[in-house]
Amino acid sequence: MKNHLIKSVIVAFFFTCMSLDIFAQKNQAFIQGEELTFRVSFGFLNAAEAKMLIQPKIETKNERPTYKIDVLGQTLGVFKLFKVNDNWGSYLDTTKIIPYESYRHIEEGNYRKHERVTFDHRNKNAHVRLYDRENKEVIDAKDYKIPSNVQDIVSGFYLLRTMELKKLKKGDIVSIKGFFDKEIYNLRLVYGGKASIDTKLGKMETFIFSPIMPKNKLFRGEQPVTVWVTDDENKIPVKIKAKLLVGSLDMDITEAKGLRNN
Numbered sequence: 564m565k566n567h568l569i570k571s572v573i574v575a576f577f578f579t580c581m582s583l584d585i586f587a588q589k590n591q592a593f594i595q596g597e598e599l600t601f602r603v604s605f606g607f608l609n610a611a612e613a614k615m616l617i618q619p620k621i622e623t624k625n626e627r628p629t630y631k632i633d634v635l636g637q638t639l640g641v642f643k644l645f646k647v648n649d650n651w652g653s654y655l656d657t658t659k660i661i662p663y664e665s666y667r668h669i670e671e672g673n674y675r676k677h678e679r680v681t682f683d684h685r686n687k688n689a690h691v692r693l694y695d696r697e698n699k700e701v702i703d704a705k706d707y708k709i710p711s712n713v714q715d716i717v718s719g720f721y722l723l724r725t726m727e728l729k730k731l732k733k734g735d736i737v738s739i740k741g742f743f744d745k746e747i748y749n750l751r752l753v754y755g756g757k758a759s760i761d762t763k764l765g766k767m768e769t770f771i772f773s774p775i776m777p778k779n780k781l782f783r784g785e786q787p788v789t790v791w792v793t794d795d796e797n798k799i800p801v802k803i804k805a806k807l808l809v810g811s812l813d814m815d816i817t818e819a820k821g822l823r824n825n
Contacts, residue, residue: 572658588673590721593630593721593724593822593823595618595754596821597820597821598614598615598616598617598819599615599816599818600614600818601613601614601816602814602815603813604813604814605812610780613635613814614634615632616633619632624656627659627663628656628657629655630654631643631653632652632654634649634717635649636648637649645800648671651716651805652717653715659712661682661684661718662714662717664681664682664720665679665680674797677693677695677696677698678691680692680715684712684713688706688708688709689713690705691706691745705745707747709740710747711798714742716741719741723792724799728770728798731770733755733756734753734754736751736752736754736775738751740800749824751774752773753772753774754770755771755773757771757794758771758791762815763816763818764816764818767794767801768794769792769801770792771787771791772790772792774788788804788806789803789804791803799822801815801816802815802816
């Protein structure tokens with residue numbers, strides 16, 4: 564159960580980031596080699612560690628330069644009993660900030676899932692391939708119609724960081740369509756204003772966002788997840804809080820390396 568909750572707050576966080584699709588501009592916020600580390604806690608317990616990595620080498624997809632981005636999650640301490648070791652990734656066009664391929668490698672207890680999605684934005688198609696437990700043989704493949712320039716669960720976060728957030732007014736609601744787990748999501752996000760918060764990196768001025776989420780069996784309320792993003796040139800997330808039916812999960816930044824803007 565706990566491992567599912569940890570994964571849910573991370574998914575909710577990326578859905579938050581996918582919800583923005585206004586004020587996009589040239590990327591001045593991140594570059595290859597960046598590494599962000601977070602502590603995920605459940606109550607007073609450190610439950611997991613998450614990392615967001617932009618690999619140092621620029622990769623080529625569709626004859627275009629891309630960032631290869633990996634999001635890694637592992638359980639810690641007593642939560643290691645649940646054996647969570649997940650890798651979510653995306654190949655992101657360095658200029659257009661759209662994904663050409665995404666992947667998930669999920670290891671949770673005895674459960675395994677290996678999936679790759681190839682995005683054809685011109686023809687509005689997503690080709691989804693599911694692999695066996697050893698990630699060697701394709702066991703299922705299917706095509707899905709998608710909107711133009713749709714975001715995946717990882718790429719949406721980096722899209723957020725290219726946007727001019729200062730133009731938002733408290734209470735503004737913006738939306739976008741994202742593709743995740745073989746479905747198109749109509750996502751809405753409420754801008755909650757600004758706040759100064761204490762983090763492991765020091766006191767930070769931040770923007771506050773909350774996704775409007777459908778009723779489910781994990782979260783409490785219509786806006787159970789809150790995300791704080793720095794009001795600076797890097798626009799990195801420094802805190803995420805999720806209100807669960809029982810207790811809450813917090814995701815706090817502990818280290819940031821290779822930032823584009825120092």
